[in-house]
Amino acid sequence: MKLVKKGAEADIYLTIWHGKKSILKIRKRKEYRNEILDNRIRTLRIIREAKMISEVKQFGISTPLVYFVDQKKFEIYLQFVEGKLVRDLSNEMIIKTCEKIGKIVGILHKNGVMHGDITTSNFILSRSNLVILDFGLSQKTERIEDHAIDLRLFKEVLNSAHVEIVGLAWSSFLRGYGKIVGNQKKEQVVLQVSVIEKRGRYANVV
Ligand SMILES: Nc1ncnc2c1ncn2[C@@H]1O[C@H](COP(=O)(O)OP(=O)(O)O)[C@@H](O)[C@H]1O
Ligand SMILES: [Mg+2]
Incomplete structure (x- = not known):
């Protein structure tokens, strides 16, 4: 072993x-x-x-x-899934793959599942497809607030682990996410992400 x-x-x-x-x-x-x-x-x-x-x-x-x-x-x-962690791909490939990640997260949310740990270390790009791992923190929930937590975490990960491509990777993710959940829901969730971010900033000041 x-x-x-x-x-x-x-x-x-x-x-x-x-x-x-x-x-x-x-x-x-x-x-x-x-x-x-x-x-x-x-x-x-x-x-x-x-x-x-x-x-x-x-x-x-x-x-x-x-x-x-x-x-x-x-x-x-x-x-065992053969392939490469998205985290270890080239920047160009990460940007491209983020759209697929967005689609997968969108499908989960549309079906009332929050993953709870959306990071680039929890996706493996295998020869045939993109595989998602690590459902230990997942939850059944339809709440916009919970879905926003998934997006907010992923944005944080891009910001810390992939800072040179964060802008492009994030918009690629949102493109994929929106294609699945629709623009209205996407806008609602993104708005909630900014609410959480503001709350975080305020908490830091206090
Ligand atoms: N089914 C799998 N196939 C291949 N590698 C895996 C698999 N499951 C986990 N791994 C590897 O182990 C790492 C940690 O597994 P994960 O389930 O994400 O646990 P953790 O809770 O520690 O993040 C992954 O990032 C990946 O590199
Ligand atoms: Mg993990």
Whole structure:
């Protein structure tokens, strides 16, 4: 088993599941949290992730297959997706791919799903399509405010990890998003993003 990533929430390993290349994601214990509460949170997240990864396939979104969930060990075995993280693509490709990311986020929102962690590290460009990962923080919600949180996080990611292309990448994202949800909803969500941003700035001053 090869360690791929040691994260704050989970450790990720590359392994084999019944002869197939697989990603093993283990949700880690948070020492500062009460153990019973911590177990409950980890169980909830692992189940939510497995459920949502499979559910969104019906909307035509590409996600890894879930091979196995071990609730007691807080483990999930996923199909290994061959390809490159969007984060590691060339600037030109990131800008192009942002439109597809916008479409995927649009499809999720249209179907009442908020992802909760839209970053360029949670998309893999594989040979045939763009695959979305990491549904541990996803939620069923139709609220504009929740959908705006997805957009606002992605904008922050572009601002910090892809600062030289943030303008082009963001408008590419919005183009894709608008094509799916329509202009009216897009404008509503974008307006809500600016409300959140203003609130953030105000909070910093105070
Ligand atoms: N199914 C998968 N196929 C290939 N790589 C994956 C897969 N799942 C996760 N990874 C890799 O592991 C990283 C972290 O996984 P992720 O599910 O996003 O967990 P985290 O909560 O730590 O962000 C991803 O950014 C990606 O590089
Ligand atoms: Mg992730």
